[in-house]
Amino acid sequence: MLIMGYCADLFYLGREAYQPLPSWGHFFISLGADIYETIDPNRRLVIGIAVPSRAYAAVLIALGMIANGSGTGNGAAHVDRLSNLAIDTPLFLFKEQADGMHRAKGLYKGCSLKNIGGTEVFYIKVQLDRAGHAHREFPLTMWPSIQVAAFPVESMPAGERWSKVTVENPFATLAVGSRQAKDLAMRSRLECVILGQANALSRETVDTPFAVRDQDGLFVEGRLQDLVRAHRFSSGMEAFRSDVLPTDNPDMDKAAGSLAPPLAILDGSAAYLKWRHMFRGTNRVVVLDRADRGFEAAVHTLNDEYTLERDVTLERDGDADPGFEAVPPGIDVMAFWETAQ
Numbered sequence: 001m002l003i004m005g006y007c008a009d010l011f012y013l014g015r016e017a018y019q020p021l022p023s024w025g026h027f028f029i030s031l032g033a034d035i036y037e038t039i040d041p042n043r044r045l046v047i048g049i050a051v052p053s054r055a056y057a058a059v060l061i062a063l064g065m066i067a068n069g070s071g072t073g074n075g076a077a078h079v080d081r082l083s084n085l086a087i088d089t090p091l092f093l094f095k096e097q098a099d100g101m102h103r104a105k106g107l108y109k110g111c112s113l114k115n116i117g118g119t120e121v122f123y124i125k126v127q128l129d130r131a132g133h134a135h136r137e138f139p140l141t142m143w144p145s146i147q148v149a150a151f152p153v154e155s156m157p158a159g160e161r162w163s164k165v166t167v168e169n170p171f172a173t174l175a176v177g178s179r180q181a182k183d184l185a186m187r188s189r190l191e192c193v194i195l196g197q198a199n200a201l202s203r204e205t206v207d208t209p210f211a212v213r214d215q216d217g218l219f220v221e222g223r224l225q226d227l228v229r230a231h232r233f234s235s236g237m238e239a240f241r242s243d244v245l246p247t248d249n250p251d252m253d254k255a256a257g258s259l260a261p262p263l264a265i266l267d268g269s270a271a272y273l274k275w276r277h278m279f280r281g282t283n284r285v286v287v288l289d290r291a292d293r294g295f296e297a298a299v300h301t302l303n304d305e306y307t308l309e310r311d312v313t314l315e316r317d318g319d320a321d322p323g324f325e326a327v328p329p330g331i332d333v334m335a336f337w338e339t340a341q
Contacts, residue, residue: 024328032064050332054289058267090149102162128160171222174212196267198246269294310336
């Protein structure tokens, strides 16, 4: 059963058995879901969170954001993205056949406008083999089944090849529903970036088992990666919804330069103090661990940002503080609006 319409109750593996996710875990998921509801192109939300431990906070916030938005992608934005790709951008093409979903690799070769029976129709041209002998054109109605991928160009097959793929896994299906799980598995779009310690985030996202219950009350195990779809932790052959940028990346400006996610999460004092200038045009969540050496400096810096950047003219009647209805003990939260840059 989905809680709040976007994610089922999660369980974590305790010493001997699965245990219900604590209240603070539900708070972070709800916070991410509420942020999705507040997205406004004319202003951006900044949220600061002080926690006893940063563990799982960023990943669960990302989960809430992604789960609430899965299956509701902006079709016009997807078409605009595809029509402006660089030539030879890798693509995945999906089609439903009698025995299930099939996928092919392709390379983007541009768009064209054709007159079909007196009606102008937009087509996307795709190369389906390594040598460039197999090309096909797909009309606008098929573009939702064409997704940007990240595989190496040299891995293109010698000829057009469609392979059967599994687009749902039992854990994701029970967690967010069949339609949303299929959307997560097939369609790539960047909804969230986490700047933090890659090793810690990998343990929380990829290595740690979680579970949901099926209709018989049995546990079905999975990983948070099945839901947050972090590009950094994938094989490059999978659809993604988020990415992780390591705090110690010396080329952060280059790595993040072309990214424009709706939400950026700065996970830890080091991430905030070092990279707070990044993603100035998007909504941000700053997670500050009270045990961090840089905690006090980060709090002072965030308070200064509140004083200098907060724009009270953007605060509208009816605004609610996202997820603040039930802040668990030991967690402090602040939020304010800034002008979108």
